[in-house]
Each structure stands twice: as structure tokens, then as C-alpha cells.
Amino acid sequence: MDAPAITAPPLAAQPSAWRVVEYQLVAARRYWRSIVVLGVITPLTYVLALGVGLGVVVDDHSHQLGVPYLVFVAPAFLTAAALQIAAADASFPLMAGFKWIRTFHGMVSTPLTPEQVCDGQLLWIALRLVVNSSLYLAIMAAFGGTQRWWVLLAIPAATLTGMAFASMVAALAAVLENEGNGFNMLFRFVVTPMFLFSGTFYPISQLPAWGRWLAYVSPLWHGTELARGAGIGGLSAGAALGHIAYLVAWLVVGVLLARWRFRVRLTR
Amino acid sequence: MGIPESADLLDSRARSSAGALISAQTLTKRFGEFTAVDGIDFEVSRGEAFGFLGPNGAGKSSTMRMIGCVAPVSSGTLRILGMDPAANGPAIRARLGVVPQQDTLDLELTVRENLYVYGRYFGMSRSVLRPKIDELLDFAQLTERADAKVEPLSGGMKRRLTIARSLINDPEILLLDEPTTGLDPQARHVLWDRLYRLKQAGVTLVLTTHYMDEAEQLCDRLVVMDGGRIVAEGSPRELIAAHSSREVAELRFAPGDNAAAAAGITTAMAGVEARVEVLPDRVLLYVEDGEAAVVRVRDDRIIPVSSLVRRSTLEDVFLRLTGRSLVD
Numbered sequence: 171m172d173a174p175a176i177t178a179p180p181l182a183a184q185p186s187a188w189r190v191v192e193y194q195l196v197a198a199r200r201y202w203r204s205i206v207v208l209g210v211i212t213p214l215t216y217v218l219a220l221g222v223g224l225g226v227v228v229d230d231h232s233h234q235l236g237v238p239y240l241v242f243v244a245p246a247f248l249t250a251a252a253l254q255i256a257a258a259d260a261s262f263p264l265m266a267g268f269k270w271i272r273t274f275h276g277m278v279s280t281p282l283t284p285e286q287v288c289d290g291q292l293l294w295i296a297l298r299l300v301v302n303s304s305l306y307l308a309i310m311a312a313f314g315g316t317q318r319w320w321v322l323l324a325i326p327a328a329t330l331t332g333m334a335f336a337s338m339v340a341a342l343a344a345v346l347e348n349e350g351n352g353f354n355m356l357f358r359f360v361v362t363p364m365f366l367f368s369g370t371f372y373p374i375s376q377l378p379a380w381g382r383w384l385a386y387v388s389p390l391w392h393g394t395e396l397a398r399g400a401g402i403g404g405l406s407a408g409a410a411l412g413h414i415a416y417l418v419a420w421l422v423v424g425v426l427l428a429r430w431r432f433r434v435r436l437t438r
Numbered sequence: 439m440g441i442p443e444s445a446d447l448l449d450s451r452a453r454s455s456a457g458a459l460i461s462a463q464t465l466t467k468r469f470g471e472f473t474a475v476d477g478i479d480f481e482v483s484r485g486e487a488f489g490f491l492g493p494n495g496a497g498k499s500s501t502m503r504m505i506g507c508v509a510p511v512s513s514g515t516l517r518i519l520g521m522d523p524a525a526n527g528p529a530i531r532a533r534l535g536v537v538p539q540q541d542t543l544d545l546e547l548t549v550r551e552n553l554y555v556y557g558r559y560f561g562m563s564r565s566v567l568r569p570k571i572d573e574l575l576d577f578a579q580l581t582e583r584a585d586a587k588v589e590p591l592s593g594g595m596k597r598r599l600t601i602a603r604s605l606i607n608d609p610e611i612l613l614l615d616e617p618t619t620g621l622d623p624q625a626r627h628v629l630w631d632r633l634y635r636l637k638q639a640g641v642t643l644v645l646t647t648h649y650m651d652e653a654e655q656l657c658d659r660l661v662v663m664d665g666g667r668i669v670a671e672g673s674p675r676e677l678i679a680a681h682s683s684r685e686v687a688e689l690r691f692a693p694g695d696n697a698a699a700a701a702g703i704t705t706a707m708a709g710v711e712a713r714v715e716v717l718p719d720r721v722l723l724y725v726e727d728g729e730a731a732v733v734r735v736r737d738d739r740i741i742p743v744s745s746l747v748r749r750s751t752l753e754d755v756f757l758r759l760t761g762r763s764l765v766d
Contacts, residue, residue: 193544193555200546276542278508280559280607281528437509438469 189282190290191297193273209302213309216247220371221315235373237317237402244315245397246370248306249328252299253390256332257339257361259295261353264343267291268435278436288340288432292425295336299329316401323400331393334417337424344431364390369398392416457520459484459611459642460505464514467500474500476666477514482611487643491653491752492663493762498646499539501663502615505644506536519610532560535609535641539616541600545589549580552588553603560607570606577632578602594625601632612636614645618652630655650752662752664760674752681758682750683713685728689721689735689742696721699740706738707731715757724754 198205217240225239235242267274277287303325310316339356346352367381368374368390374382385391392413399405458481467475475497482488490498503509504516507523507530516523518530543552550571557567575581578598588596597617604612617633618626633656637643647653653660654674662670662677670677691699700716703723707714712731715722721742725731728747735742756762 189558189561192558196551196555197544197547271545272540272542273544275508275538275540276556277559279506279531279534279536279538279542280556281532281561282559283528 187286187290191294194294209305213306217313240315241317244310245324245401246394248324249331249393249397250365250370252303252328252332253335256336260336260339261343284433284436285429288429296333299332303328321401324397327393327396330417331389334389334420337428341427341431344435364388369394389420461517465516466513468512473666478668485640487637487656487658489653489657489660490646490663491660496663497666499615502613506613507531533610535604535612537600537604537614537617541596543588548585550584556603557606574602594621611642616646653752669759677755678750682754683724684726686748686750687723687728687731688746690744691742702740703735706735
């Protein structure tokens, strides 16, 4: 009657989150051009309009920054772009996987677990951030927004910042049952203000105390400090470690939350 | 290959082929206060086509999701291929094929890409997948659409692709949750034909449906579910023999006259083994000989607008057991 539970035979190959990344790569064959175009146009507009245009005004009036305004602002733009792309990629596309095209439900019918689906989606976003940040840096360099090789470290700094935030957004995407206003609120009241209050355009020492506290909480400020430190120096090792630790803490908590919510959502 | 592993593997295959492929005792699924599956027992043997028949909300899909090792069991015991889904979910899923109620295809990818990506989830290599995909495309009659996007395909084609996809890992058990719901009759027949071929090839089929014709076509054995419980079990023929008569006379009267006519019919049929069921639009008369019964009713000057004699179906079994039709 009752067949006793036995030890599982080994699988042909251990399934892993990379299978999910591979799926995204197959899907991206259709839209990689638009990723590249967007990845080039965004830095071009920011670097030209704000870095070069606004920079002329700022450089005429201020000598506090010690470097041209473009060099000051470009690593921050790079980091902010990574965070915005991460938030966008972790919101509606993930909701689609749960709700509209339901591909995640198909994945967990295979040996893949909800945690692996979650990890795979996050890895894919990280991969996209690396590509995007590299493009951004190339455009910055082309317009004189870089001064030293250390600026390459802005790529991992921006990727870490984006992922710290994307993991939290992924957890939210797994919780939200429908479009509603959840993501709109997120973009309007979290992502955009973060861009304005994280020392992107000016050092946060210019802000009143309450504004500085907004920056301290925001992962974007910590990422911006790291990327800017890479680009123009002046960041102590202790401060750098502090920023990294803060972002890693966000990432760890975010990934744990996201994995948990993926399991809850996909195994009802 | 290490000897301990292969011995383990053989052991698991041997045990599961000796006993039931799936066995459940007092299997229960609760969502908060709501009990979707209420302590059911069943077994499925290798090579069998086993069905869960019931109306929407009977607990069929919840049962399927537990067998598919997607939804955790609330209480009771469930063993699939001799293993416990709570402990060995991925290993069991590696040997299952799943056709969910709603398609989970990526509409932006081509037919072939959908199969490829899904095969990769099982850890299959490219060289194994290439011939396998061609074979499945042929089986699903989709070879000509292999490199077309999925989005514009018809509902029947998408369903066939989902079935092809579920076979990518040569599953030992194929789970089909309402495989033909929402398809037109022609598409359903094509799909039934494909499923029948799988059954002939020895694949164990477990399916849910609320179409009794589907259950009769495909299932060797089925359970009738209602309100989370199993209310009857057997082959379609056994169920009809146990819970219905050989024939059914369907008598239609003018609107509103059905109840009155039913009373008259009961009187007319006195002394003959017969059962009368009143539906909103007709009266059903369950008897051994339908034509004789219709003559007898007419002799009593109860004249229906129309009459029809047919054999009993699972729909009649369901009506008898639950007092409701399958599809409202």
C-alpha cells in the first residue's frame, strides 16, 4: 500500500539558477538592440545636458569640487542609472512572470526551485547592470568625464547598488497581486526622490540635516560615494568598506526576502 | 557512475513499478480556513490513465498541484514514484511532465525556443535536445510552425505545444489539468488523439476534467470529486453500472410543466425499476429500456414536446451523486 519514502536518485545534472539566466539570454535575442540603444542614449542625454551644459555654469561659479563638474557628476549618473534600470527590471517584468505570461509557474514544474528562479532573475538583472554600466562608462570617457583608471570600479559599485535595491523590488513584485499603484508609488516616491537626495548633483554636505539623513538611508548615496570615490578619489578605505557593508546588508536581506516571497507565491 | 547511486536509482524504479506510482492517504489541502482537498485516498498504477472528474472548485487542481510537487501537502501522506514530495520535490519533478490549466509558454519566443529552454531547465544537453525537439514537434504537428513565435498560434496549437513541452524529459507520469478546456471540438479531438497515443506508448496519464466525454474517452479509471472529497471511484463503465441505469429517456415539456409531468411519470412507471430526475429544462427517466418507458409514459397520456433515448453517461453518474450537473 504505502510505498516508503526513499532517498532521491541523483538528477542527471543539478539544475541551477543559471538555467533561468540562459532563458533570459534566449529571450534577449529579440530585444538586445533596444537595450543597447537605451544604454547609449541615456548616458548621452545626461552627460550632454547636465554634465556638459549645466557643467559650464557650475564650473564658472564654483571651485569647491576640485574637478570639472562632468567628472564629479558622471559616476553618480552611472550609479543612478543602474539603480533605475534595476528597479524597472525587477518590477513589471517579474510581475509578468507571476501573473501575465506565468513563466515562473512553468519553471517550478521542472526540477528548478522557487529560490533558483528568484536567483536566476536577479543574476540576469546583475548581468544587465554590468553591461549597461560599462556602456555608460565608455560614453563618459568619450566626453571627458573620466580622469583615471580607478573609475572602472564604478561598474561593480553601480552593479552592487542596483542589486541591493532590485532584490527588494523583486520581493515586492512577488507580493503584489496586481498592477494597482504599488510600482507607481515606488517609482514616484522612492526611486525619483532617491535620485534627487543622494548626492548625485551636489555633495550632500549642501543639504540640511534631515536631507543628509535621507541620503544616509538611501542605498544610492552609498553607491554614489563609492563610484565617485573610484572616479575622483578622496574616499578613505574605512568609508569605502562602510558603504560596501551597507549595500551588502541590503542585498542579503533583499535576496532572502525575495526568495521567501517567490516560494510563497509559486507554491500555493 | 558510482555503484551506490545506481543501486539507489534501480531500487527506486523497482519499488515504484512494483507498487503504485502515486499513492495518497487522507491527503488534505487547506488554504487558511478553507479546505480545498478533504482527506482523499487514491492510487495510480504504472501505465494507467487516471482521471479526476468534478465541477470547478471540487479540489481537482489543488490535488494536481500537490502531485506536481508544487503545492505543499497540508496533511496526510503522498508518495510519488516512491518518494515524498516534501523531501524530494526536484527529483520527482525531474520525472514528471506537467500540462497546467493555464499555459505558461513564453509568447515572445518561437515554438522551438520554448521547447529548448524548458529542456534546459531539466539539465538536458543541447545535443540530446536537438533530436528530441524535432521528434516532439512532429508529434504535436507543429513542425511547420517550429520557428514561428508562439503568440499568434491558435489555442489548440498552444495547447499541443504545452503537451509537447511536458514530454521533453520523457516523463514517467504526465499530469494534465483540464487539457482541453476552452478549445473548439475539432482541436479537442486532435488533442485526445495525441493523448491516446501517449497512453498506448505506456505513459501514465493523470488528468482532471469537467467534461465527462473527455473522461470517458481517456480514462481507464477515475474518481468523482465534489467539495474536496472523492464521492465515487471506478472505470467509467463500472461507475455507470453502479450509479446509473443502462438507458436514459430525456423528456422535454413546456416551460414550467416539468415538475407536474414528473409526478405523473412517477405514477406511470409504478412497478418498473425507474428513477425520475427533474432538471430546469427537462425530465430524466433512468430505466433499463428507454423506448419502452417512453411508450409507457405516452400511454398514460403524458405527452412530452420531445423525447430522446440515450445510454447513461458519467454526467448522469455525477448528477446522481451530487445532485448537480458538471458544467453549469
